[in-house]
Amino acid sequence: MDARKQKNLKQLGLVAAALIVINFAGSYIFKRFDMTDDKRYTLSEASIKVIEEVKDPLYIDIFLGGDLPPEFKRLQNEIRQVLEEYQVYNSNITFNFVDPLAEEEDVQKNIQEMYALGFSPTNIDMTRKGKKSLIQIFPWAIANMGQKSVRIPLLVNNFMTNKDDNINKSVQLLEYNFSDAITKLAITSKKKIAVIKGNGEMPDKYMSDFLISLKEYYVLGEFNLDSVRGDKQRTLDNLERFDLAIIAKPTEAFTDEEKAVFDQYIMNGGKTLWMVDRVAADLDSLRNAQATTLAIPRDINLDDMFFKYGVRVNANLVQDLLSTPITVQSANGEVPVDWPFSPVVRSRENHPINKNINIVKLEFASQIDTLKNNIKKTVLLESSEQSKTVGIPAQISLYEFVNKINPSQFNKGNQTLGVLLEGKFTSVYENRMKPVKFRNILDKGKETKMIVIADGDIVNYKYANKKLLTEGIDPWLQQNYSNREFLLNCVNYLMDDEGLVKIRGKNVNLRFLDAKKVQEEYTTTQIVTIGLPLLILGLFGLVFTYLRKRAYAK
Template sequence: MNKNIKYIAFLIVGLVVLNIANQSFYKRFDLTADQRYTLSETTNNIISNVDRNLFITVYLEGEFPSEFKRLQVETRQYLEELASENSLIQINFENPDDQREALIKKRMMPSQLTVEEDGKLSEAIIFPWAALSYGKKTTIVSLLPNAIMASQEAQLTKAIENLEYSFSNAINSISRNNEKKIGIITGNGELEDIYQYSFLSEVAKKYRLAKFTLDSVAINPQQTLQDLTGLDLAIIAKPTQKFSENEKFVLDQFIANGGKTLWMIDNVQADQDSLFNGGKMLAYPRDLNLTDLFFSYGIRVNTTLIKDLYASKIPLATGASGNQPQFQNLDWYFHPLVGGNPNNPITKNISPVRLQFANQIDTLKNNIKKTPLLVSSVLTQKVGTPTFIELQSIAEEVVETDYKDGNQLFAVLLEGNFNSAYKNRIKPFKTPLYKENATNNKMVFIADGDVGKNQILKGQPFDLARDKWTNEQFGNKDFLLNTVDYLLDDAGLMNLRNKSLNIRMLDKQKAFKERTFWQFLNVALPLILLFGFGIIFNYLRKKRYSK
């Protein structure tokens, strides 16, 4: 009896110890081949800075297509991994059906999906969004990529791959105390605010944004340079007037002092509005006095225009019905539709980008790392300038052999140690901020000033991601936003966009053809086996005890 009591006491003590150990030590094991639930060092650093309650509400609850339940499961498992690392992260899944209008007002637009069940197609609406709240700050996260995918399965795969980047980026944005500062450079005929609204209004949601004029260089260049070095990034969008030596030196020393730059440059004077107004225009080189500056960084923006057979469309009047003109959307080869580098986080999984009267970039040999971002198709033709461009040329028959100039570079990322363009030259003015080179800096050159220019509809800026006439969708906004994020990314967040997973999807056609077999295997066969086991067991039991 005493021995039994002793065993029971040991058992109780053991259970108590195991329970305490279970409460004190918690570990999740990621047994997936691609380690999809293992958080990166970047993500761990970001969530370690969350020092008060972070509420994450995901609108993936309720009835929706079965394949998108996979997105729900993957999202839940990923967020649970975040919560296991930081108990201040609280997760909630909600059904959006009874709050659709409220979600739309918060810019959470629904997605319409084509669902295939039993060989029949139907439509379904889901809200693939998450809302984050941290103190007084809020933000939203899209759980489905905007890029054009070959299938819903591909879209779902990209969505799952993008989970870590999407949430880590949002958490980093909402929890950091110091916002990065961006200056929109003016004073040399850059794009007006209304034409940059679609792009810059999105930038302003994450960063501090302000206009910075170089006009003050003429009065006090030293003070202008000092003010400019207080910024983290300078955006130069389609300047049309020549830069003075003082202005160039200010930009050069901004870069030498660690400032990041995004250049959107037109080296040829050619505008679509001018062409539509007169039907004909003269395209000619534009002298911005920046060639030597760019040369020192290892690139040259040429004064040739590129025609590409893979192009976007423009609307043209091709006839009339009564008194009403009839319009048709036709390919306009001076507006290349270019793909992004699939191996770079800036351009991975974005839709094709529309350029307008774009120039070609040459890269020069130096110690700077150069990564192509936007490249044309192989079916291109170089057009020297000056030259006349006529709208009626759109009707000319295409001779494919004329388009044999191959891939052309339109946008490039430069990273490394940049030498000052004034390293071995007389300086335009003296400044204590002068440096001969920048260490580990980066900049992006785009040989099209209109890449970030949105259209105007009824006096209001139109979405940069769409064309108001043809309703075509483009990746311009995503490309530029990713570029800004990359240039200002000190945490390594953008590298998470390159994450690739091996998501095994169900073959719907095979499943439909073999559904009877699999239904039998999963439903009928277990019942038959159970019934057979019961009969055999009962027979053996009767035989044993009937003796």
């Protein structure tokens, strides 16, 4: 064997040995590289923490299999990439793509089963070789662990947003949706929330969906402030056992003793979510022969407390051209009419709480002023630029906007409707006589957070015109409101469960082909994407063959 062959064999042996060493080391040392600009394939620390908590087999079925249009194929691929990342960190996770409409003889049966499971379909246009057809898909997944199951939405359908942007939003929310589902399945230790009663708060019937959603993360308890009439210190002690207090649309004034309980609860670091109506106005009050009502200020005796904390909920009503209609009875049945008192809010996406959510529906909302103090304030909800405020008292008529609406009058700009407050609050009773003498009264509070929303009906999102919405869809806007998602984000953030909130705010930017341009230049596109690579490959083969023959000819 000549020296050249020995050298080649030696090099081959070294390469083989190096590959074996690298492969062996790779089984113990794991590293993946995400080269995308937006780091879409890099899981957040919060997701990794959630994934690592899965101790039992977790099965995920994705009902987005089969032949799909390019944009949904891309969504399908992104789902696969995300779940493959999940599997890297926990082998207990298994996923499978399913096409529920694949078997023609079982299509109707499968569709009925999907409906029974609560999976609503989406109709999409599909174009092949210039021919359009309408197909039905079920953009959902279901996660199963033991005896527990969680539905997972995969497709966003945001108001006034085109198809490509909705797909992009859907991809942005994939990690959140799957991590959220795993959290619901794997959570063991739950924090506590007090749902405040005793001051005419909203009945549970109208906030049941929100409360049921909260139970998947937290322990809920009804807390009646009537107990403050007895042992006031014990009432405060009992309230402080809860991590958060939710106050939804109180209609009766708080006593000074009740305010003092809340004030000291906040001073000691308690979190609060306030959903309050500063004006007494309701659609039910319009159901009379004249179809009119008088909107008057509602005194719930919280103005001085909110003012001290840094906001003022004004006794007015916001009207917005971007609103959902209400129905009135006519000779031809129920017909929709414009109703600026029901604004639908498009998020500014300036905070993880309101990031990647659809429209939020309000009803008879008031405007909020933010005041200067040492508290950090973030506006979470605001009306559109085509808004105005109406002073109170004011007469409201069910028919006042029929053929009378004047867009030029809606020129007062964005009105603040919901605010996040963070910091160390000062007691409303600082330098004042205390209505209750608690132990260890604090005038300067501990670090905490609260959210004030100037509409109690924000939690009543399953109803429109006091009627239950079918599958939660507004029949006139054909939209699912994001009130639940927004309020859940509020609670998660207030409870310091910021991991899921931050995942929800993740940005992913997909680059889409111009479908119209591709259709117009279908033949050219085929030549460029298929013909040109084949031509280059053929030329390379000819050149390589020529050079090889030339080398051996010598």
